[in-house]
Each structure stands twice: as C-alpha cells, then as structure tokens.
Amino acid sequence: MNEKCYNLNMVKVKFWTLASLLIGSVFLYANFKGLSPDDAVDKVRYEVAGRWELPEQLKEISAIEWLNDTSIAAVQDEEGIIFIYDLLKKKVVQEIEFGSAGDYEGLAINDNNAFVLESNGKISIIQNYKSQNRTLTEYKTIFSVKNDMESLELDNEHDRLLVIPKERGVDSDRYKGVYAFSLKDKVLDEKPIFKIDMADEVLKHHRKKKLHKTFRPSDMAIHPQTKEIYLLDGADAKLLILDKNGKAKSVYTLDDTLFPQPEGITFSPNGTLYLSSEGGKNSVGTITELQSAH
Numbered sequence: 001m002n003e004k005c006y007n008l009n010m011v012k013v014k015f016w017t018l019a020s021l022l023i024g025s026v027f028l029y030a031n032f033k034g035l036s037p038d039d040a041v042d043k044v045r046y047e048v049a050g051r052w053e054l055p056e057q058l059k060e061i062s063a064i065e066w067l068n069d070t071s072i073a074a075v076q077d078e079e080g081i082i083f084i085y086d087l088l089k090k091k092v093v094q095e096i097e098f099g100s101a102g103d104y105e106g107l108a109i110n111d112n113n114a115f116v117l118e119s120n121g122k123i124s125i126i127q128n129y130k131s132q133n134r135t136l137t138e139y140k141t142i143f144s145v146k147n148d149m150e151s152l153e154l155d156n157e158h159d160r161l162l163v164i165p166k167e168r169g170v171d172s173d174r175y176k177g178v179y180a181f182s183l184k185d186k187v188l189d190e191k192p193i194f195k196i197d198m199a200d201e202v203l204k205h206h207r208k209k210k211l212h213k214t215f216r217p218s219d220m221a222i223h224p225q226t227k228e229i230y231l232l233d234g235a236d237a238k239l240l241i242l243d244k245n246g247k248a249k250s251v252y253t254l255d256d257t258l259f260p261q262p263e264g265i266t267f268s269p270n271g272t273l274y275l276s277s278e279g280g281k282n283s284v285g286t287i288t289e290l291q292s293a294h
Contacts, residue, residue, distance in 0.1 A: 046273060048258070050289035052090060058083060059279040063107035063117075063152065063219055064264035064287065066274060072287060074264065074276065075104045075116060082107070082114055082129060085287070098126045098136055106152025106219065107264075108161060110183075115161055117152040120145050123161065123181060123188075141181070141188045142170065150263070151220040151231070159183050164196075164231070166216045173212040174198050178220075178229075178246060194246030196231075202248040206238065215240055221265045221273075232265045232275070258288060 054061060062077040067084070071093075074083045080099025083092050098116070106117030114129035121143025127135045143149050147165035155162050161181040169176045170192075177192025198214040199207070208214045218234030227244040237254035254262060254275075260283065264276035273290040 046290035046292055048288060049272070049291040050087070052085070052087060052287045054085070054279075054285040054287065055092060056284070057092065058085070059285045061276045061278060061285040061287075062105045062150070062263045064266050064274060064276045065107050065109045066266045066268045067109065069268070072266070072274065073107060073109055073114070074287075075107045076285075077103050077105055077119075080104065080116075082116075082126075087287075094130075096126075096129055096134075098129065098134065099124060105150035105263075106163070108152050108154040110154050110156065115152060115154065117149055117163060119148050119150065121147060121149045121163075123152075123163075125186075137186075139181075139186060139188075141179075142190055150234075151217045153220045153222055153229075155180070155222060157227075162193075162220065162222075162229075163188075164217050164220065166218060168212050169195075173210070176212070176215075176217070196240075196242070196246070196248065200248045202251055203240075206236070206251065218263045219265045221267050223271060224267050224269050225271050230265055230267075230273075232262050234261050234263045234278075237262050258286075 058074060058076055060076045060078060061074050063075050065073045067073050070086055070088050072085050072087065074085055078101060080097060080102055082096040082098060084094035086093045103119040104116055105119050108115040112128050114126040116124045121141040123139045123141060125137045146168055148167040149163060150166045151164045153162045160183055162178055163181065164178045165176050175195040175197055177195045179188055179192050181188045198211045203214050206214055216233050216235045217231045219232045221230050223230060229242040231240040237256045237259045239252040239254060241249045243249055259275060259277045260280050261278040262275050263278050266274050274287055276287045279285040
C-alpha cells in the first residue's frame, strides 16, 4: 500500500471514529438527561437507571404502583384489569379482572387491597385483589367527568387516599384541591386538605391563558422518605413537587422524547422513582426507572 492510500484510509478511520462518538453522545444525551429543573428551589436531579417498552395491551397505560423489586402493577384507561408487569422477565405475568370497560386512571395498592380511580371520580376498592374470591365495592364522590380525575395515591400514614382534579377545580379554575378519602369511614372529605394555586410563582413559566390548564395532574406519589408530594402533568410533560404541607417547591420539565405522555408515577420504599408514559401513534407505552443523582 502506498503512503497516499495509507493516509487516505487513516483519514477515513478518524472520521468514522469521531462520527461514532458524536452519534453515541447525542444518543446518551437524548435518552439519559432525565429531568431538567425549571426555577427549582432544590436542585433535585434524577438519572435514567432502567427503561421498559411495554406490550400492546399497555400502550395506554394510565397508572402504576410499585409492588416489589421485580414487579409493578398497572392499569390502562379502557379495561377493568390490573396488570402485573415483571421487570426482569419484561412481560405481563398476570391479569386481574375486577370490572367492566371504563376509563380507569388511578391505582393504589395496600397489602391485599387495590384501589382504582375512574375519570368520573368513582373510587373502587378491590379487597383481596389477587384472590379468586376478590370483592369489589364502588364509591361515588363529588367529582364528575368535568373534573377529569386521574390522580390517586395511598397516604398510609393517615389511612386515606388522596385525589386531585386534572381539569377544573370543584369551586374555582384558579385552585385545585387535594382531597382525602378515608379508608376507615369510606367517605370523601369535601373540604380539601390543601389547595394548589395555578397562579403560584413556581408555575409562572407554565401559566396558560385558561388558568386551570397551567398544571393538569395525571398522577401523584408521596416520596417515602421526605413525604414530599410529586405531581405529574401528562398533557404538558412536567413534574411539580410540593412539600408535605402542600406548598409548591419546584417544577421540573420532563424530556418529552422519553415521556411523550407521562401518566403514572410511583416510588419504591428506598426512593427510586418510576414513571410510565402512554405510547403515541408510532410508539409503545413505557416504564422508566429514575434514580436520584445526589
């Protein structure tokens, strides 16, 4: 091989090496940049630690609940089924039918009992949900389809479920209340435990002309250590963090290539965060594991 050909080949090798590194860097940035803070009070950062592409039956996944290190429970917004997804096997390993077709948007689980929220505000309690002898009891609330209820969280410390409207608040377009459903009395307290102000300074960069669209909660979760409340907005992918008293602390814009329509959020006991996102026209539903970068 003459020197001219050798030099030409070396130029080609260097070009493709640099091109590969550049492509790899872009891929890593697009897939692992996690959450970007927007006027965050606490510079909380999460990094992608795992990601699962879901089967067709969970393309419209609407809520998730951590069960153990290998299993996550989920519902989708058309069928009365709780799906048990195995993170190691990467497949649905159990389908638990509890109701007819509906618009199921929220899920919480406490030991042997499961709780499901429909968009019209109805709360279903499935006792012994994994048993063939499971029982279903439904409870109507003050909410309706105009509120578009999607968020449900178990507050074990106070033996209650928490819910919040996605669209219009009960009394006002400016405020969205977080309401408590007592698991002892099976009654919703019609007075919210606290309210989120859509005109809050923390939300100033996200404020919409129609104020109630500033933040539209698609799910919520309580951090197991800090007791902060994490609220997910699926319509405009972002995350709002409240302190344990309901005061807005910070907003994080979510990477919409990772989370085109984030609808579900849950924590493991050690604080590992999981987000689920519905699939789009040409994409599948996903579950993403995020770990704190602290």
